[in-house]
Amino acid sequence: xxxxxxxxxxxxxxxxxxxxxxxxxxxxxxxxxxxxxxxxxxxxxxxxxxxxxxxxxxxxxxxxxxxxxxxxxxxxxxxxxxxxxxxxxxxxxxxxxxxxxxxxxxxxxxxxxxxxxxxxxxxxxxxxxxxxxxxxxxxxxxxxxxxxxxxxxxxxxxxxxxxxxxxxxxxxxxxxxxxx
Numbered sequence: 710x711x712x713x714x715x716x717x718x719x720x721x722x723x724x725x726x727x728x729x730x731x732x733x734x735x736x737x738x739x740x741x742x743x744x745x746x747x748x749x750x751x752x753x754x755x756x757x758x759x760x761x762x763x764x765x766x767x768x769x770x771x772x773x774x775x776x777x778x779x780x781x782x783x784x785x786x787x788x789x790x791x792x793x794x795x796x797x798x799x800x801x802x803x804x805x806x807x808x809x810x811x812x813x814x815x816x817x818x819x820x821x822x823x824x825x826x827x828x829x830x831x832x833x834x835x836x837x838x839x840x841x842x843x844x845x846x847x848x849x850x851x852x853x854x855x856x857x858x859x860x861x862x863x864x865x866x867x868x869x870x871x872x873x874x875x876x877x878x879x880x881x882x883x884x885x886x887x888x889x
Contacts, residue, residue, distance in 0.1 A: 715877070715883075715887065716878065717875040717876065717877070717883050717887060718875065718876045718877075718878065719873075719874075719875065719876075720869040720870055720872065720874070720876065721870060723876055723878075723880055724878075724880075726880070727876065727878060727879055727880030728866075728869075728880060729880070730879060730880030730881065731869055731876055731880040731881075731882070732862055732865045732866050732869065734880070734881065734882065735865035735866075735868060735869055736860050736861070736862065736865045739859055739860045739864070739865065740860050743856060743859075743860075746855060746856070746859050749855055749859075750771070750773070750851075750852050750855050750856075751769055753851050753852070753855060754769045754771070754781065754783075754848045754851060754852065755767075755769060757844070757847055757848055757851060758783060758844070758848075761844050761847070762787065762844070763791065767783045767784065767785035767787070767806070768783065768784050768785055769781065769782075769783050769848065770782045770783070770784065770808065770814040770818075771814050771848065771849065771852055772813065772814040772815075773849070773852045773853055773856060778812070778813035778814075778815060779813075779814070779815065779849070780813075780814055780815025780816055780818075780845065780846070780849040781814060781815065781816075781845050781846075781848035781849040781852055782808060782814050782815060782816060782818050782819045782845050782848075783806060783819070783844070783845060783848065784806050784807055784808050784819065785805075785806055786803060786804070786805050786806075787803065787804045787805075787806070788802065788803055789801070789802050789803070797823075798823070798837070800825055800831065801823045801824070801825065801831060802824060802825055802826045803823070803824040804821065804822070804823055804824075804833075805821070805822045805824070806819050806820070806821055806841065807819070807820045807822075808820075815845065815849065816841075816842035816843075816845035816846050816849075817842070819841065819842065819845065821833040821837070821838050821841060823837075874888065875887065875888055
């Protein structure tokens, strides 16, 4: 039988090079686990919608993988009584926002329909559509901002500094059976 002794280090005990390797690995790990921040992204987007529109009943959709067709949108029905911030135009009682593309999520995948009090459709002026699309672009921007913050070098370093995780001399995380 062979016995080998392995020295384990806390993050702040690693060499500068090993710390850089640990940070790089932490960033990669965070990038591969973006599902863990979906709630944070959704909450931030809902706060923007509440601030910009005032309606808490909208559904947010997004795809933020840095690919063509990515972005954010929102769907739902807004009644005049729900719209607390910028009132619906005169003669409009309801705004329906629907999704017109199931493969992409961005500001151009939203369709808008106004209805009067009798339920008749009213054309939505282009400037109103652009207003809602601008909000969707803002949602995309905040989503990407959260992803960038959560996968940044600074966040990874802070996370490692506050962690009880142990490392090999190279900066690689020690196997779980050695962490106790």
